[in-house]
Amino acid sequence: MIGQLERLAELKKQHSAGKSSGAKVISVISGKGGTGKSSFCINLGYHLSKTNLKILVIDLDLNFANVGLMLNIYAEKTLADFFNGRALFDEIIYSYSDSLHFIFGDSGEKIMKIDEAGNIDSMFTKLEAFRDKYDYIILDHSSGINNRILGASKRSDLSLIVATTEPTSVMDAYVSIKYLISEKAVNDYGVVINKSKTTQDGINAFKNIKEATRKFLHTGTKLYGILSYDTLFINYVGQQKLYLKETKNEAYKTQMAEIAKNVIEIGQMANNVQLK
Numbered sequence: 001m002i003g004q005l006e007r008l009a010e011l012k013k014q015h016s017a018g019k020s021s022g023a024k025v026i027s028v029i030s031g032k033g034g035t036g037k038s039s040f041c042i043n044l045g046y047h048l049s050k051t052n053l054k055i056l057v058i059d060l061d062l063n064f065a066n067v068g069l070m071l072n073i074y075a076e077k078t079l080a081d082f083f084n085g086r087a088l089f090d091e092i093i094y095s096y097s098d099s100l101h102f103i104f105g106d107s108g109e110k111i112m113k114i115d116e117a118g119n120i121d122s123m124f125t126k127l128e129a130f131r132d133k134y135d136y137i138i139l140d141h142s143s144g145i146n147n148r149i150l151g152a153s154k155r156s157d158l159s160l161i162v163a164t165t166e167p168t169s170v171m172d173a174y175v176s177i178k179y180l181i182s183e184k185a186v187n188d189y190g191v192v193i194n195k196s197k198t199t200q201d202g203i204n205a206f207k208n209i210k211e212a213t214r215k216f217l218h219t220g221t222k223l224y225g226i227l228s229y230d231t232l233f234i235n236y237v238g239q240q241k242l243y244l245k246e247t248k249n250e251a252y253k254t255q256m257a258e259i260a261k262n263v264i265e266i267g268q269m270a271n272n273v274q275l276k
Contacts (some may be wrong), residue, residue: 002100022131023056026138026263027156029180030163031172036194037162038067039237040227041140043244047256048263049100053135056093058103059150061142065105071096072240073104080106080215082126083119089126119147124155136263145176150185158263159189160224163198165205174212180218190222192259195229202226225259228252 030037045057058069071119163173180186196202236243
């Protein structure tokens with residue numbers, strides 16, 4: 001599967017050669033907490049980075065940021081430092097490896113009002129200058145839907161809604177899609193079902209989301225993949241280890257490879273959306 005992804009990645013690079021628009025931007029969204037959205041962003045970024053692609057993952061949950069914590073990385077400079085004028089944008093980029101970089105959020109900073117003062121706009125303006133350095137930029141949003149997420153999704157090439165098989169999560173995923181569409185804040189979107197005990201459970205959850213969007217929103221919905229539930233996953237989180245890098249769970253690796261394949265294939269077909 002990795003070999004196939006590397007070929008797709010190389011085609012993506014050839015397709016993008018000479019274009020100024022650069023990286024595809026992916027907004028990762030969940031209607032509620034507990035879906036494993038941040039873990040998904042980290043593991044998707046890691047997987048893509050192992051297929052000859054350069055990836056930047058940005059933790060946009062500034063008040064309850066946890067990407068750095070999950071990786072056991074203490075960031076000397078965060079997105080909050082950039083927003084508050086304490087650091088330049090290139091100073092907050094953390095190199096996890098040559099092909100995988102992170103920008104970490106912050107937690108509990110009193111004056112962090114990302115929805116005011118044009119902070120998110122300034123981030124995207126700066127990001128434009130760095131877009132040619134990456135193949136994909138993954139935005140890990142806070143849970144729920146707000147104006148910041150809607151604005152970022154509008155600027156993204158793809159929005160991925162992460163849900164679990166729980167009925168409440170399925171409903172929240174539908175509501176998230178409804179808001180994105182009604183606010184004209186999405187260019188392309190798809191669904192990832194996470195923590196699925198069986199493949200059929202994941203299929204059933206997606207069918208419910210798909211049927212609701214078809215019936216009430218009159219639009220189609222694409223399934224990007226189903227990730228199985230691993231009882232040992234929490235152990236890796238507790239040890240602050242990157243799951244996909246450490247696990248021997250071949251089923252999960254195959255499932256993540258399928259999602260990455262879908263992301264790359266869609267990326268080849270879609271036109272880049274300007275960040276400005």
